[in-house]
Each structure stands twice: as structure tokens, then as C-alpha cells.
């Protein structure tokens with residue numbers, strides 16, 4: 001919090017399990033190329049672990 005000099009990782013944490021989406025990794029199993037920001041994930045994308053929807057994810061920096 002308040003770390004304006006630190007570049008955010010863009011990671012998003014699933015609220016229903018331990019999975020965190022990392023845009024540097026993407027999600028190849030669902031056709032998401034590395035480098036895809038969380039905001040650009042398609043609406044049909046779900047958590048690869050527990051199948052929670054994008055709305056269940058919160059920014060973890």
C-alpha cells in the first residue's frame with residue numbers, strides 16, 4: 001500500500017482457493033497467452049483450480 005515506486009505485478013488472487021493469476025504466466029490451458037493482463041481475460045475465463053468466475057478474484061498487487 002502506498003508503494004508508488006514499486007511496479008504492480010498485476011496478480012489477482014482467487015478468493016475461493018489459493019490460485020493467483022499471474023499475467024506474466026497467463027493460463028495456457030484456457031488459451032491465455034503469457035503477458036495477458038487480468039483485465040483482458042475473456043468473460044468465460046474461470047479459475048483453473050476451482051472454476052470460480054473472474055468476479056471472485058481480487059487484486060493482490
Ligand SMILES: [Zn+2]
Pocket residue numbers: 014015016017018019047048049050051052
Ligand atoms: Zn480458485
